[in-house]
Amino acid sequence: xxxxxxxxxxxxxxxxxxxxxxxxxxxxxxxxxxxxxxxxxxxxxxxxxxxxxxxxxxxxxxxxxxxxxxxxxxxxxxxxxxxxxxxxxxxxxxxxxxxxxxxxxxxxxxxxxxxxxxxxxxxxxxxxxxxxxxxxxxxxxxxxxxxxxxxxxxxxxxxxxxxxxxxxxxxxxxxxxxxxxxxxxxxxxxxxxxxxxxxxxxxxxxxxxxxxxxx
Ligand SMILES: Cc1cc2nc3c(=O)[nH]c(=O)nc-3n(C[C@H](O)[C@H](O)[C@H](O)COP(=O)(O)O)c2cc1C
Numbered sequence: 001x002x003x004x005x006x007x008x009x010x011x012x013x014x015x016x017x018x019x020x021x022x023x024x025x026x027x028x029x030x031x032x033x034x035x036x037x038x039x040x041x042x043x044x045x046x047x048x049x050x051x052x053x054x055x056x057x058x059x060x061x062x063x064x065x066x067x068x069x070x071x072x073x074x075x076x077x078x079x080x081x082x083x084x085x086x087x088x089x090x091x092x093x094x095x096x097x098x099x100x101x102x103x104x105x106x107x108x109x110x111x112x113x114x115x116x117x118x119x120x121x122x123x124x125x126x127x128x129x130x131x132x133x134x135x136x137x138x139x140x141x142x143x144x145x146x147x148x149x150x151x152x153x154x155x156x157x158x159x160x161x162x163x164x165x166x167x168x169x170x171x172x173x174x175x176x177x178x179x180x181x182x183x184x185x186x187x188x189x190x191x192x193x194x195x196x197x198x199x200x201x202x203x204x205x206x207x208x209x210x211x212x213x214x215x
Contacts, residue, residue: 014105014190019197021210028185028201028208029073035108035187039101051098052077056088067097068125074179075110076117078125080142082174089114095180105190112182122176127168134169135159186213 025031039047048067069076097110139159185201196215
């Protein structure tokens with residue numbers, strides 16, 4: 001297989017739907033809710049997965065995380081505060097989120113600033129996780145180098161053993177939620193002939209202004 005030939009020949013025509021400013025709610029969060037609901041109904045795989053982009057010393061870094069709630073306008077995900085992203089986020093609070101829902105030929109881009117969520121929210125969510133995920137979160141020194149898989153499993157089994165007699169596990173301080181407060185949204189709908197629809201919301205003086213961008 002010639003990878004370049006394959007890549008050049010991969011081509012999808014986007015014809016499912018259209019998006020105009022008149023179709024969009026004035027409130028981007030309501031527009032997000034409506035598209036998210038459609039992504040769930042369309043059975044998109046892990047529709048709450050998004051690419052979280054951060055800045056590390058002027059260098060962009062990106063990885064996938066899961067949206068786990070929208071609380072008072074903040075888009076919340078959970079992670080290890082001591083991970084690489086946690087360290088980067090201490091230095092620079094500006095982030096972007098990218099959702100890709102290919103079955104609907106849609107992308108949403110959100111930009112904003114982030115802060116740690118209230119510890120009660122993190123505690124509540126931690127208690128809702130399966131015990132295995134709780135143990136994994138406690139045991140894994142996320143983003144640190146480990147020698148091999150066995151070392152990682154050793155951390156897990158030690159944590160499991162240490163907590164064998166505790167019915168509930170306490171959330172460790174180094175694990176919790178971040179909430180992103182958006183100041184920019186872009187809703188992208190794939191269209192024919194690469195003339196895609198891009199509707200943007202920009203926050204100016206506490207109110208949202210809608211516009212259209214060329215594809
Ligand atoms: C579908 C998917 C969902 C993920 N969800 C999370 C998540 O919610 N939180 C998290 O910390 N990592 C999640 N990860 C792992 C991250 O992509 C990443 O590997 C990890 O957070 C370490 O990133 P860092 O070293 O940049 O901090 C997910 C990965 C995938 C592929």
